Amino acid sequence: MSEAKKTPFYEKHVALEGKIVDYSGWLLPVQYPKGLVEEVHDTRKRATIFDVSHMGEVSVKGKDAEAFLQKIAVNDISRLKNNAIMYSPVCYPDGGVVDDILVYRFDEEDFFLVVNAANTDKDYDWFKDNIFGDAELKNLSSDYAQIALQGPNSEAILQQLADAPLAEMRNYHFLPEVKVAGVDCIVSRTGYTGEDGFEVYCKNDGADALWDAVWATGEKYELNPAGLGARDVLRLEASMPLYGHELSKELTPLQAGLDRFVALEKKIAFNGQEALKKQQREGMNRKLFGLEMLERGVPREGYPVKVGDQEIGWVSSGSYSPTLDRFIAMAFLDPEVVKQTREVDLMIRNRAYRARITKLPFYRRKK
Amino acid sequence: MKYNIIEGVKYTKKHEWARHEDNTVVVGLSDFAQDKLGEIVFVELPDIGTEVEAGKGSAVIESVKAVADLYAPVDGTVVEVNEDLFDQPEAINSDPYGAGWVYKVEIKDEAQLDALMDKPTYEKFVVEEDEK
Numbered sequence: 001m002s003e004a005k006k007t008p009f010y011e012k013h014v015a016l017e018g019k020i021v022d023y024s025g026w027l028l029p030v031q032y033p034k035g036l037v038e039e040v041h042d043t044r045k046r047a048t049i050f051d052v053s054h055m056g057e058v059s060v061k062g063k064d065a066e067a068f069l070q071k072i073a074v075n076d077i078s079r080l081k082n083n084a085i086m087y088s089p090v091c092y093p094d095g096g097v098v099d100d101i102l103v104y105r106f107d108e109e110d111f112f113l114v115v116n117a118a119n120t121d122k123d124y125d126w127f128k129d130n131i132f133g134d135a136e137l138k139n140l141s142s143d144y145a146q147i148a149l150q151g152p153n154s155e156a157i158l159q160q161l162a163d164a165p166l167a168e169m170r171n172y173h174f175l176p177e178v179k180v181a182g183v184d185c186i187v188s189r190t191g192y193t194g195e196d197g198f199e200v201y202c203k204n205d206g207a208d209a210l211w212d213a214v215w216a217t218g219e220k221y222e223l224n225p226a227g228l229g230a231r232d233v234l235r236l237e238a239s240m241p242l243y244g245h246e247l248s249k250e251l252t253p254l255q256a257g258l259d260r261f262v263a264l265e266k267k268i269a270f271n272g273q274e275a276l277k278k279q280q281r282e283g284m285n286r287k288l289f290g291l292e293m294l295e296r297g298v299p300r301e302g303y304p305v306k307v308g309d310q311e312i313g314w315v316s317s318g319s320y321s322p323t324l325d326r327f328i329a330m331a332f333l334d335p336e337v338v339k340q341t342r343e344v345d346l347m348i349r350n351r352a353y354r355a356r357i358t359k360l361p362f363y364r365r366k367k
Numbered sequence: 368m369k370y371n372i373i374e375g376v377k378y379t380k381k382h383e384w385a386r387h388e389d390n391t392v393v394v395g396l397s398d399f400a401q402d403k404l405g406e407i408v409f410v411e412l413p414d415i416g417t418e419v420e421a422g423k424g425s426a427v428i429e430s431v432k433a434v435a436d437l438y439a440p441v442d443g444t445v446v447e448v449n450e451d452l453f454d455q456p457e458a459i460n461s462d463p464y465g466a467g468w469v470y471k472v473e474i475k476d477e478a479q480l481d482a483l484m485d486k487p488t489y490e491k492f493v494v495e496e497d498e499k
Contacts, residue, residue, distance in 0.1 A: 229405075
């Protein structure tokens with residue numbers, strides 16, 4: 001494996017005493033001195049800044065750009081309007097997942113895709129294999145820096161710096177050309193925490209000025225930095241899938257409960273359509289559910305779930321939830337068994353711990 | 368020194384501490400270990416009467432992100448466990464040498480304790496570990 005890369009904000013993390021780890025080939029802070037739990041609370045109650053420059057960005061342009069996206073994405077890209085964003089899994093023909101992505105539409109011939117860091121190269125190859133007609137792909141991942149500003153104070157902080165009104169921006173919408181502290185940015189009302197917030201993209205050369213301005217302005221709004229650890233726990237509380245856990249080559253978006261992002265009846269044929277329709281018709285033996293521990297114990301990825309002696313699935317993500325002060329997990333379980341029981345055993349180091357099956361998400365922001 | 372390394376206890380290379388009290392040894396995690404683990408949310412304690420063996424896993428300490436074994440610093444029989452940690456595992460973070468103690472063993476061989484690191488030796492060891 002090649003040497004881990006530094007994002008344009010690397011020196012900021014070091015100055016803030018972040019604990020740096022190698023995440024998908026990027027050197028990023030897993031947490032800062034305040035610690036993961038406080039970073040989660042800061043995000044829910046105030047505001048936090050995350051470096052998410054590791055995310056990949058791909059542009060697709062041309063007359064057939066939309067038709068190409070309709071073929072690779074399982075969601076219906078034709079419903080996407082200018083300055084709006086759509087979440088979509090991207091599937092293999094067998095329904096397994098290549099990645100889950102965000103599709104930004106600048107106009108009918110110009111789209112911007114945001115993909116997972118670990119999948120960027122694989123995705124780009126997959127896109128190239130599937131492209132046709134008048135459509136041009138560009139991997140812009142190494143050109144862009146990205147911050148996520150998340151939490152209830154995000155809008156107030158960003159509005160001090162942005163030359164466009166943010167209050168009227170809706171969720172999953174973006175502004176393609178905003179100056180933030182004089183830096184040219186794409187600003188979207190999105191995030192991976194379950195809180196209100198923004199993701200701000202700029203070219204690498206503007207990254208330093210962007211971070212410094214947000215940091216300075218954030219001071220009176222109690223802005224704190226947050227790392228990958230908090231990000232993972234926040235997304236679990238909000239029950240957002242993470243590739244490699246809730247989505248993979250072996251799992252379909254229907255199993256992950258992402259039905260509302262799968263446009264099975266889309267008019268244009270797409271990768272995975274037949275397989276997903278079949279699965280919808282015939283059912284599946286593992287589907288995603290929430291678990292809440294009834295006994296103290298930390299559920300973690302890969303732990304088996306049992307009812308009596310029968311193994312009925314596995315934990316895909318689990319953690320202590322600072323927001324709920326409970327131990328929670330997402331788990332793929334046999335839906336037939338779930339119909340008949342509300343309690344299961346979660347196996348931790350060969351010992352059974354009682355857990356209750358719950359609805360997802362665990363946490364929903366009050367609007 | 369950014370970690371609190373105290374007098375009066377001995378340290379292992381796995382960052383446990385052991386304090387001799389009469390014929391028992393109190394065992395816990397060093398400040399360095401708790402800092403590396405982060406916020407501790409769960410402990411799995413040995414049963415009273417368990418025979419622990421030096422260098423072998425004897426308790427499990429879990430932070431939000433990680434699972435860590437607590438290796439026994441010495442051979443012995445567990446005579447008491449810190450049950451307060453069930454409800455307040457974070458005591459290991461806030462007071463690793465005090466309220467965050469994990470268990471007590473009846474010691475078999477005092478020489479094992481003498482072989483562990485004292486404060487100055489452990490201080491040097493931690494500096495090396497931290498640079499890794």
